[in-house]
Amino acid sequence: MATQRDEGPLGTVAALAASDAGGLDVALLGNFLDVLAEAVDAGVPLSRKQLREFRGQGDTAARAGVALRALLDLYLSSAWRLWRELPAVQAAAEDPAGVVTAGEVMLRAVDDAVAELAEGFQLARRTLVRAEVLARREFVDDLLSGTADIAGVLERARTFGLDLSSPHAVAVVTSTTPFTDASSAIGVVERSVQGSKGDAELLVTTKRDQLILVFPAPDREAVEHVLTRAGRALGTLPRTPGESVDLRRKGEYGRAQLGLGRARSGAVGVAASYREALDALDLASSLGLDTPVVDARDLLVYRVLISDRAAIADLVDTLLTPLLAARGGPGPLLETLQVYFDTGANSASTARRMHLSVRAVTYRLSRIEELTGQDVGNPVEAFALHTAVIGALLIGWPSNRRGT
Structure with a gap:
């Protein structure tokens, strides 16, 4: 395509217009001034070929x-x-x-040229955005899978503002309302965590209907900052200090729960933190935990238990099978044990939480001792029972008797 002449009236016009537009390169005008002057002089509209060239200029500019x-x-x-x-x-x-006549021809020519210019620009931008979204999705999948080329992932991470040489943690948010790439939660969480400056290193994306946050975690204070800001943005934590909130409420993005992996360095470390965050959410679901944040660090003992499913299934089967003989099944007695241990072996607190009388709770505990031979008042036997109750929750006993 011919470019604008550098000298003479048209060159001056191009230079002044470029200055008006903030110093853009005059080459972006292409031969606009030439063909416009020729169209006015001839009294004819711009041809289809000429208009296609302006669509190309829009593409180039985008x-x-x-x-x-x-x-x-x-x-x-x-x-x-x-x-x-x-x-x-x-x-x-x-x-x-x-x-x-000149004015009519010029107005029509400018209108046609600018329309083609904008069309070419917008088509190119859509193509670029699709390419950026695809590249981001591929990067996220490779980063979280932990199976891609490490050097390549580290290099691409820099293009997304991540320096994975320092410790990073991954938080996974699951909700009753699925998160998609079009969810406003992505931008809301980004702005909330980054603040007004927007220069904090952070990757917020989605995967399998969950919201994923990858962020620097040099210390616990940095982690708490991200968790607090993200929780407030999603409506699971108070937006202002002192504000009361039901941690189980359904916020704007559904009833959400956040699983947090431990901080690690490198692409492999991020993938490991992501898997920990997912495991934390799975364990929370099995244990019936409804806290807004589930930290993998706090669930390490449960991961140890579940690592040997055969052993935990044997313990559960040995200690809790006698509860199957209870009138009404093992459910009420198993629930009583769970609440009793959750409240620190306090019968009164157990009664309040279960909406029972203290006498009813005491009766159930006595019935458990009769059936299992285990006394919750004996520290050693109580520990065994507590471990068995946790194991039952983890393997889905009694529905799953084998622990598979």
Whole structure:
């Protein structure tokens, strides 16, 4: 495509218009001024071939990162600056009707050219956005899978503002309302965590209907900052200090729960933290934990228990099978044990939580001792029972008797 001449009136018009548009390169005008002047002089509209060239200019500008507003300013400024240089305008005194014709042709030509320019720009931007979304999705999948080329993942991480040489943690948010790539939660959490400056290193994305946060975790204070800001943004934590909130309430993005993996360095460390966060959510579901944040560090003992499923299934079967003989099944007695241990072996607290009388709780505990031979008042036997109760929750006993 021919470019604008550097000297003479058209060159001056192009330079001034580029200045009006914030210093854009005059090359983005292509041959706009030439074909516009020729169209006015001939009194004919721009041809399809000429208009296709302006669509190409829009594409070029978009791929160069030029703002559409600045691009349009460049073209419109050059058009009104060109007007006074046109022969028909300069000869207006001798031929007033010629000015009218010139104005009609010029307005139509500018309208057609700018429309093609904007169309080319927007098509290119959509293509670029799709490519960026695809690249981001591929990077997220490779990063969290832990199976991709490590060097390649580290290099791509820098393009997304992540320096994985320092410790990073992964938080996974699951909710009754699925998170998608179009969810407003992504931007809301980003702004909440990064603050007004927006320069904090953070990756917020989605995967399998869950919200994923990858963030620097040099110390516990940094982790707490992210958890607090994200929780407030999602409606699971108070938005202001001192505000009361039901941690189990259903916020704007559904009833959410956040699983947190431990901080580690490198791409492999991020993948490991992600798996820990997922495991934490799974364990929380099995144990019936409804706290807004489930920290993998706090669940290590449960991971130890579940690591040998055969052994934990044997313990559960040995200690709790006698409860199957209870009238009404093992459910009420098993629930009583769970609440009793959760409240620190306090019968009164257990009664309040279960909406029972203390006498009813005492009766159930006595019945458990009769059936199992284990006394909750004996520290050693209570520990065994507590471990068996936790194991039952983890393996889904009694529905799953084998622990598979």
